[in-house]
Amino acid sequence: MIDRSALMATYAEPPVTFVRGEGSWLFDDHGHRYLDFLCGLAVTSLGHARPEISEAICTQAATLSHVSNLFGNELGPQAASLINDLVSQAAGSDGQVFFGNSGAEANECALKLARRVAPGRHLVVTTLESFHGRTLATLTATGQPSKHQAFEPLPTGFTYVPFGDLDAARRALESLEVAAVLVEVIQAEGGVNVPPRGYLPALEAACREAGALFMVDEIQSGMARTGSWFAFEDEGLTPDVVTMAKALGSGMPVGACWARSEVAAAFKPGDHGSTFGGQPLAMSAVLATLQTMAALDAPRLATEASERLVAGLMRLDGVVGVRGRGLLLGAVLDKPISGEVVATALKNGLIVNAVRPDTIRITPPLTVSAEEIDEALSRLESALRSVKSAEVVS
Numbered sequence: 001m002i003d004r005s006a007l008m009a010t011y012a013e014p015p016v017t018f019v020r021g022e023g024s025w026l027f028d029d030h031g032h033r034y035l036d037f038l039c040g041l042a043v044t045s046l047g048h049a050r051p052e053i054s055e056a057i058c059t060q061a062a063t064l065s066h067v068s069n070l071f072g073n074e075l076g077p078q079a080a081s082l083i084n085d086l087v088s089q090a091a092g093s094d095g096q097v098f099f100g101n102s103g104a105e106a107n108e109c110a111l112k113l114a115r116r117v118a119p120g121r122h123l124v125v126t127t128l129e130s131f132h133g134r135t136l137a138t139l140t141a142t143g144q145p146s147k148h149q150a151f152e153p154l155p156t157g158f159t160y161v162p163f164g165d166l167d168a169a170r171r172a173l174e175s176l177e178v179a180a181v182l183v184e185v186i187q188a189e190g191g192v193n194v195p196p197r198g199y200l201p202a203l204e205a206a207c208r209e210a211g212a213l214f215m216v217d218e219i220q221s222g223m224a225r226t227g228s229w230f231a232f233e234d235e236g237l238t239p240d241v242v243t244m245a246k247a248l249g250s251g252m253p254v255g256a257c258w259a260r261s262e263v264a265a266a267f268k269p270g271d272h273g274s275t276f277g278g279q280p281l282a283m284s285a286v287l288a289t290l291q292t293m294a295a296l297d298a299p300r301l302a303t304e305a306s307e308r309l310v311a312g313l314m315r316l317d318g319v320v321g322v323r324g325r326g327l328l329l330g331a332v333l334d335k336p337i338s339g340e341v342v343a344t345a346l347k348n349g350l351i352v353n354a355v356r357p358d359t360i361r362i363t364p365p366l367t368v369s370a371e372e373i374d375e376a377l378s379r380l381e382s383a384l385r386s387v388k389s390a391e392v393v394s
């Protein structure tokens with residue numbers, strides 16, 4: 001038993017301690033193996049210990065791990081250029097990238113940029129049930145009042161509208177103080193919520209009309225997870241700002257904020273920064289991740305695996321629907337028993353998590369095999385069956 005008493009109690013006591021990972025599998029400190037259908041919350045999208053990534057990180061660590069942002073390094077500009085290639089193809093305009101170390105920092109950059117672009121306009125509109133991070137500003141941007149209460153008074157400058165409610169967004173945009181709308185294309189932490197078709201393009205159009213920036217948070221949905229490099233592509237959006245993190249470094253802490261050139265130009269030297277942002281070690285992971293994803297055609301992998309997984313989930317007794325896209329999925333149960341099912345699945349060697357009382361989030365690696373999908377479905381089926389039969393007995 002590991003003594004965790006020196007750690008702040010910000011996380012619940014973990015049920016398992018992992019010591020090793022390989023592909024879609026994790027191994028605990030007792031030698032048990034688990035199918036990882038969560039991927040550290042959509043982070044290890046190429047599986048654990050992917051050789052291309054570990055080799056790149058090890059080589060870079062032995063060459064040059066850090067230089068301050070007072071000086072240049074060769075990898076940051078290359079990684080930014082690859083990200084710009086991916087985003088600009090879909091968003092239709094060139095842009096620049098700022099690197100931080102997490103999703104929250106990517107969003108912080110977006111929030112500061114919004115204020116810098118439009119002096120005098122300081123409000124950012126976000127959606128209820130959204131999740132944008134845990135720093136004070138990104139926590140406030142997060143549209144979940146239950147997460148706010150303990151930390152009041154919060155920074156000012158945010159206003160919330162229901163996800164999918166276009167009229168509410170249009171009303172919020174009537175204020176001349178609105179600098180930007182920040183929205184997830186698919187709300188991940190909030191329950192894997194997909195908005196009604198047409199909502200996001202109309203929201204973008206409303207932003208254009210109001211002179212506000214349209215910023216999308218692709219921190220969880222990006223990097224091929226939904227079957228496109230970015231989920232906004234499926235909606236035909238052309239955002240001004242795109243934030244990403246999670247799978248971007250395959251587990252190396254890194255977040256990035258891309259902005260269209262005219263928007264990015266608002267930042268001047270000294271406006272923003274981060275000691276570790278864009279440092280060579282994390283950048284080596286970003287380069288290896290993006291190159292490997294491109295070589296594997298990761299969006300296609302996600303789409304193909306999704307077909308088998310969604311069809312299999314829909315056949316399970318107790319699953320009444322599946323929300324999401326690609327491999328960002330929420331299995332909807334006929335009863336609010338997701339917590340029990342997730343705990344039982346873990347005992348059966350399957351890692352998934354509960355995002356709502358009736359919804360289980362499933363985000364396997366994009367490289368998952370057909371056999372692993374079938375095995376995960378069988379472990380989930382057995383967890384569902386045992387929770388339901390325990391309910392009948394009690």
Ligand SMILES: Cc1ncc(COP(=O)(O)O)c(C=O)c1O
Pocket residue numbers: 041102103104105107131132133134184188189217218219220221245246
């Ligand atoms: C959509 C979204 N935005 C932002 C974040 C915050 O990212 P991080 O935990 O890396 O700060 C998350 C994390 O779950 C997320 O899912």
